Amino acid sequence: MKTQKKIASLILIAITILCMFLPIARFEDNSANSLGEDIAKQQDKLQRAQDKLDRYVSGNKDADTIEKQQKQVDKEQSKLDELIAQQESADKSEADALTYSLLPGKLPAELELDQQVINQYGLYNANFPTFYRFIWIAFFLLIATAVLEIATGNKYSSPLYTIASFTNLAAIILLCYTALRIRAFPIKLPYSNPIINPLVLIPLLICPIIVLAINALSQFGTKKSLIYVLCIFLSLLSLLPFWIMIVNATRSSQQIQQGVSLLPGSYFSYNWQVLQSKNFDLRTGFINSAIIAFGATILSVYFSALTAYGLTVYRFKGRNLAIAIVMGILMIPAQVTSTGFYIFMYQLGWTNSYLPLIIPAIAAASTVYFFKQYMEANFQISLVEAGRIDGAGEFMIYNRIILPIMVPAMATMGIMAVIASWNDYLRPLMLLTNPNMKTLPMMVKELRGDIYRTEFGSIYLGLTMTALPLLIVYFAFSRYIIAGVALGGVKE
DSSP states (O other): OOHHHHHHHHHHHHHHHHHTTSEEEEEOBOHHHHHHHHHHHHHHHHHHHHHHHHHHHHTTOOHHHHHHHHHHHHHHHHHHHHHHHHHHHHHHOOOOOEEEETTTOOOOTTOOBOHHHHHHHOOOOOOHHHHHHHHHHHHHHHHHHHHHHHHTTTOSSOHHHHHHHHHHHHHHHHHHHHHHHHHTOOBOTTBOOOEEOHHHHHHHHHHHHHHHHHHHHHOHHHHHHHHHHHHHHHHHHHHHHHHHHHHHTTSOHHHHHHOOOSSOOSOHHHHHHHHHHTTOOHHHHHHHHHHHHHHHHHHHHHHHHHHHHHHHHOOOTTHHHHHHHHHHHHTSOGGGGHHHHHHHHHHHTOTTSSHHHHGGGGOOHHHHHHHHHHHHHHOOHHHHHHHHHTTOOHHHHIIIIIHHHTHHHHHHHHHHHHHHHHTOOHHHHHHOOOGGGOOHHHHHHHGGGOSSOOOHHHHHHHHHHHHHHHHHHHHHHHHHHHHHHHHHTOOO
């Protein structure tokens, strides 16, 4: 790294550390407004006492009763005058707002958290020792970043830059967390909720990000390492929901309601027994879903590829119109046609049958469009011409030459079609009323039918059983997707 960039990085780190000692938030004295509610309540009490006195006078009550009520009115009026005087005094006083800096830490002693807000939302954990500890960790990470960059000396390329980038990245994450945490403090009256000072917050977050960008853009090894870390993080983030689903399948309902856990529980057998007690027939549901999903996928992939082949290879009148119709169908939501589709299937007598869930998959507009675009990028018309010269028929050319070329695209759309058909809930719900023909999504939905108690553990177990075949299909065909990406990057 050049000396100028190193000096700029050190200056930015110094600015970040300096901002940690500057007031990042202020808590204004809201005493006058806090008395407003008390004054409103007291005015209501005074009005009720006055109304009662008026009723006594108009009702010719005895003098002792009227005098006693008059004293009550005077007492309420005295309290109201006292509150109004306190509010006027608070308005005239110019009390300074309380301020807070990340370092040396500790909120002002005058502040008090609103426990009612914390209990209401249940998402806020006022663990201040951990919060302060994160601030100090971020401070020392910034110090370590500066020390590592200084330790590189005059070396243009050094592993220390990569280490410094990661320490800086960790500091950025902690600073973002602390800034969001401050904004979430529910402060109890008479002080207001924290007001963040942007003149401190912006350089506090932007400066270390600029330092990270300088290191990443200047050092190829650093940039490559950060890309790997980002890819690993995104991969773990995408796998996290599946892992949580599997873990919750081994936990009880009480444990699930208490919060998220990454460690499996010991209630798998209990949840399985609950599934069996609720007539969750895994074998029947799996067979029904497999018949629909794989039957629809085979028809969709084969005939969509055949249609795309015809639109790509043959030049005929109305070809552009046909392509436009295919693209127009893509813009029509499936929910719009669901009612007409059900009426049509009912008139054909296809209710309580798998046919309406399989046969219409032949006309898959999105799959046709995807195959057409794939063939235009990776298909050579000379292959078809060579097949015709050798005497091959059109279907032989399609089956023996075209399909092997389209295997990566077919695997990709096959996975999408299996997932869409396997997870389809609305159409089977409309067409299938026979309990022996229910699919797995329909069975999982029925697990919530108990009005007395919902067994979330058994529901997650049912979801896991439903998603497991999809994961197997994906991992079985993912290598074809990778092959398709590699093939698309090669030009003749």
